[in-house]
Amino acid sequence: DIQMTQSPSSLSAYAGDRVTITCRASQTISNNLNWYQQKIGKAPKVLIYTASNLQSGVPSRFSGSGSGTEFTLTISSLQPEDFATYYCQQSYSLPLTFGPGTKVEIK
Amino acid sequence: QLVESGGGVIQPGRFVRLSCAVSGFTFSDHTMYWVRQTPGKGLEWVAVISNDGSKKYYADSVKGRSVISRVNSKNTLYLQVNSLRTDDTATYFCARDPGRNFLTGSSHMDVWGEGTTVIISS
Numbered sequence: 001d002i003q004m005t006q007s008p009s010s011l012s013a014y015a016g017d018r019v020t021i022t023c024r025a026s027q028t029i030s031n032n033l034n035w036y037q038q039k040i041g042k043a044p045k046v047l048i049y050t051a052s053n054l055q056s057g058v059p060s061r062f063s064g065s066g067s068g069t070e071f072t073l074t075i076s077s078l079q080p081e082d083f084a085t086y087y088c089q090q091s092y093s094l095p096l097t098f099g100p101g102t103k104v105e106i107k
Numbered sequence: 108q109l110v111e112s113g114g115g116v117i118q119p120g121r122f123v124r125l126s127c128a129v130s131g132f133t134f135s136d137h138t139m140y141w142v143r144q145t146p147g148k149g150l151e152w153v154a155v156i157s158n159d160g161s162k163k164y165y166a167d168s169v170k171g172r173s174v175i176s177r178v179n180s181k182n183t184l185y186l187q188v189n190s191l192r193t194d195d196t197a198t199y200f201c202a203r204d205p206g207r208n209f210l211t212g213s214s215h216m217d218v219w220g221e222g223t224t225v226i227i228s229s
């Protein structure tokens with residue numbers, strides 16, 4: 001199974017800050033990496049698919065990059081509504097696996 | 108829109124059948140997933156089924172005691188989990204893939220239901 005790790009596990013930042021979350025896969029997954037945002041009590045929502053493609057309707061302050069084993073999600077200017085947990089997920093092979101999540105708090 | 112149902116408090120060893128009612132898109136054009144989330148913890152993929160139901164795969168944690176199925180004429184996805192254990196306690200989400208098959212170059216979960224909660228307790 002492909003193991004996904006994320007760093008940091010949590011962060012606190014000010015509105016307007018640039019925030020970067022890193023996701024690493026235990027083996028190469030090409031660009032088959034998706035990012036999801038989950039708010040408390042809600043279902044996850046896809047932000048980025050295939051490493052760098054912005055899902056329709058998602059604000060352009062979200063961007064993704066990377067390939068192989070290392071990926072990043074960047075929020076260019078953090079907004080109060082971005083308080084959430086962010087998960088990466090590999091779609092390269094079964095079983096599909098998610099990272100443990102990064103909790104983003106607004107200072 | 109995806110709407111899950113069938114959750115509740117269930118005794119260990121029994122079974123649960125979850126349903127996911129679909130509306131607003133052509134159900135038969137999409138691969139579908141079940142994903143679960145344990146209280147306060149992360150996300151775990153459970154099962155996937157291709158658009159026509161011909162391909163099904165399961166996580167090891169439910170393999171051999173679960174069945175994913177779909178009835179395209181009823182726009183409904185199902186997950187039955189047998190021999191329930193306490194570690195099956197979770198919120199179960201159904202989710203859609205934008206494509207007909209999974210593990211394609213652009214597989215991801217682009218539409219999610221709000222989830223149904225299953226609690227395994229005697």
